[in-house]
Amino acid sequence: MITQNTLISEESESDLELELEMEMEKNEENGSTEEKLTGSICGYNSLQHLLSENLNPHLYQEVSRLLLGLNCGKALETIVIPESAKALSSKHDFDLQAFTFSADKELLREPRVVRVGLIQNSIALPTTAPFSDQKKAIFEKLRPIIDAAGASGVNILCLQEAWIMPFAFCTREKRWCELAEPVNGESTQFLQEFACKYNMVIVSSILERDINHGETLWNTAVIIGNNGNIIGKHRKNHIPRVGDFNESTYYMEGNTGHPVFETAYGKIAVNICYGRHHPLNWLAFGLNGAEIVFNPSATVGELSEPLWPIEARNAAIANSYFVGSINRVGTEIFPNPFTSGDGKPQHSDFGHFYGSSHFSAPDASCTPSLSRYKDGLVISDMDLNLCRQMKDKWGFRMTARYELYAEMFARYLKPDFEPQVITDPLLHKKSS
C-alpha cells in the first residue's frame, strides 16, 4: 500500500512547491537553479532519483525490477570507478555512473567483456558567441569527461549527435553550415589524440562536409579506431521532419547503408537519432552482425520523452544486441526566433534536451539514466556473449520469417500494390 511513501504527484500543489524549493536548496550540485527547474523532474535529476528518494527500499527494489529488468536474474550491479575519474566528475560537475551487464558462463567461449561509455553534454557558450569560440569551448568542456572515461578504462566511447555545435537545425539558417567539417577535420583530430592516449574506440557524430562530392552536407558518425585511425563513417539514414527538427534543410538521407564496424572491442554500429523510430533501421544493423548499436541523439521532452526508454530497449531485445542511447542536455537559445509551420507562436529554442543517456541489453535489462539536466558520463561493462545467448534463448533470428517480409516489401514497392484486405462480405450488404 502506498501511504507515506507515496509519490509526490499525490501531494497538494503547495506541498509540492515547498518540497521542490527545499530540494533545490539542499541540492549541492552546481548549475543554475533555472536550468534545474526546467530540466528536473520536480527537483530530482532523474526518474530513478525521484523514485529512490520517495519509495521505501523494498518498494524501490520492486519498481526497479519492473522498470529496469533483471540481468542474469539479478539487479544490475554498479562498478567501482577510479578516484581520479570521480575527482574529475566533482571538479567539472558532471554526472558519473557505472554498471555491469553480465552473461552466463560458457564452456567453449571465454567471456567477452568490454567497457563502454556514453557522454551527454550541454553547449558551453551562448549561440551568439563566435563559432570558433563555441567549438573550442565545447572541446574544453569535453576534455575532462573524456579523460574520466579514459581513466576508467573505457574501451569504446560515444558522443552525442552533432556534439561540436548547438543543435541549430531548428533555425533553418544556413550560416550554421559553417560548422560542418570533413571526416578528418578538427573534431576528429581532437578525438584521435584521446583514442591513441587511452587505446579507445571513439564514435563521433558531426555535421559532415564532403569535400570530394560538391561540398555536400551530411549528418555523420565517424568511427575512430583505438590506434587513432579512422575506421569509417556512417551517415544518418532517416531525417526528421517533425516539430522544430527541420534537419532536411541542411542535409539529405544518408547513403552509407547499415555498416557494422569490426573494432578491437567488438562489432559496433550507429543508428543516428531519428533512426531510432524505424525498427527496420535497427534490424538492418543487427542483420549485419552488430553487437553494440549507439544512438547519438538530440531530442526534447515535449516531443519524445515517453518514447525514449522504450524504443532503444525494444531494439536491444528484438535484435539481440546492446544499445547505447545518448541525448544532449540543456536549453539552447538562438538569436532569431523561428516557427515550424505548426501554428505555434514563434520561439527561440527547441525546448529542453532531457539527457537521460543509458544502456539497454538484449535480455531486456537496462541501466538507470543519467541526469535530465547535467553533463554526464555513463559507463557499462558488457559481456558481448549475452548477444548470442539471447539469440539461442528466444530464437528471434530463427523465427523471423524474413522471406515473408521480403515478398511483402517487393509487392508493396510496386506502383500497382494493393493492400491485402479481406472485407467481410456482409459489411456493405443492406439490411433487409
Ligand SMILES: NC(=O)NCCC(=O)O
Ligand atoms: N536529431 C533528431 O533526429 N531529432 C529528431 C527528434 C526525435 O527523433 O526525437
